[in-house]
Amino acid sequence: MSVILETQGLTKAFGGLVAVNAASMRFIERQPHAIIGPNGAGKSTFVNLLTGHLPPTSGHVLFKGADITGQPAHKVTRLGIGRSYQKTNVFPSFTCFENCRLAAQSRLSTSMRFFRSARSYRDINDHAEKALTLCGLGKRRDRAAGSMSYGEQRQLEIGMVLATGPEVLVLDEPLAGMGKEESEMMVGLLKELSARYTLILIEHDMDAVFSLAEVLTVMVNGTVIESGPVEQVRASKAVQDAYLGDGAEAY
Numbered sequence: 668m669s670v671i672l673e674t675q676g677l678t679k680a681f682g683g684l685v686a687v688n689a690a691s692m693r694f695i696e697r698q699p700h701a702i703i704g705p706n707g708a709g710k711s712t713f714v715n716l717l718t719g720h721l722p723p724t725s726g727h728v729l730f731k732g733a734d735i736t737g738q739p740a741h742k743v744t745r746l747g748i749g750r751s752y753q754k755t756n757v758f759p760s761f762t763c764f765e766n767c768r769l770a771a772q773s774r775l776s777t778s779m780r781f782f783r784s785a786r787s788y789r790d791i792n793d794h795a796e797k798a799l800t801l802c803g804l805g806k807r808r809d810r811a812a813g814s815m816s817y818g819e820q821r822q823l824e825i826g827m828v829l830a831t832g833p834e835v836l837v838l839d840e841p842l843a844g845m846g847k848e849e850s851e852m853m854v855g856l857l858k859e860l861s862a863r864y865t866l867i868l869i870e871h872d873m874d875a876v877f878s879l880a881e882v883l884t885v886m887v888n889g890t891v892i893e894s895g896p897v898e899q900v901r902a903s904k905a906v907q908d909a910y911l912g913d914g915a916e917a918y
């Protein structure tokens with residue numbers, strides 16, 4: 668079991684507000700890992716730091732042992748860390764295939780700008796087709812993204828991440844706004860993907876978290892208060908007091 672991604676003392680301050688406070692986490696290859704916590708806990712900020720969308724105030728991000736702190740998002744994507752966003756992010760007038768193709772291009776073609784051979788176009792198309800199949804939208808290939816259901820659009824977003832050829836999938840609330848059936852479909856998809864990719868999941872839906880994750884990290888007010896195997900974290904008094912406890916909303 669090897670560590671694929673790690674943060675050491677990762678911190679982000681917005682003025683006087685410390686959104687992420689010395690967060691140290693380890694992500695093991697192909698071990699699905701969920702990060703939970705109340706609204707404003709710093710989960711999305713942590714994702715932004717992990718994927719180069721924000722520079723940290725201090726601390727480090729290591730990918731396969733190499734320090735990638737401060738690398739811009741497009742480089743982090745190219746290294747193999749793909750991410751989705753908390754809000755839907757597809758191009759509505761483009762087809763599913765075109766959306767995936769654009770995503771694949773962002774990873775593959777920039778470095779080949781002066782060598783746009785037929786081969787590189789084929790590679791990009793190939794990545795896009797495979798990603799569509801993997802996310803379960805093979806039959807929707809030529810549908811405009813905006814004409815599909817909300818659940819399918821979120822599914823397409825997963826396809827767009829897959830089209831970038833990642834090893835790690837960082838998904839920020841992939842179930843947000845979904846109904847029961849759509850959620851079940853998405854959980855099934857993520858379960859399949861978790862065998863092939865290292866899944867890092869930010870999610871409020873605790874049924875999904877418990878059915879997908881092997882490791883759970885809990886953040887409260889920017890700080891990691893507990894991390895470990897799901898059952899251990901679930902039983903933790905600190906977690907129950909701070910988050911899972913009273914009101915039991917999360918259950």
Ligand SMILES: Nc1ncnc2c1ncn2[C@@H]1O[C@H](COP(=O)(O)OP(=O)(O)OP(=O)(O)O)[C@@H](O)[C@H]1O
Nearest residue numbers: 681684686704705706707708709710711712713753
């Ligand atoms: N760009 C920014 N500038 C200033 N403050 C920010 C910025 N981004 C986030 N914050 C603040 O940092 C804190 C953490 O926000 P973040 O979005 O990371 O929380 P979260 O755990 O993802 O919450 P949610 O579950 O609601 O998505 C919040 O207090 C938020 O208002």
Ligand SMILES: [Mg+2]
Nearest residue numbers: 710711712753
């Ligand atoms: Mg968030």
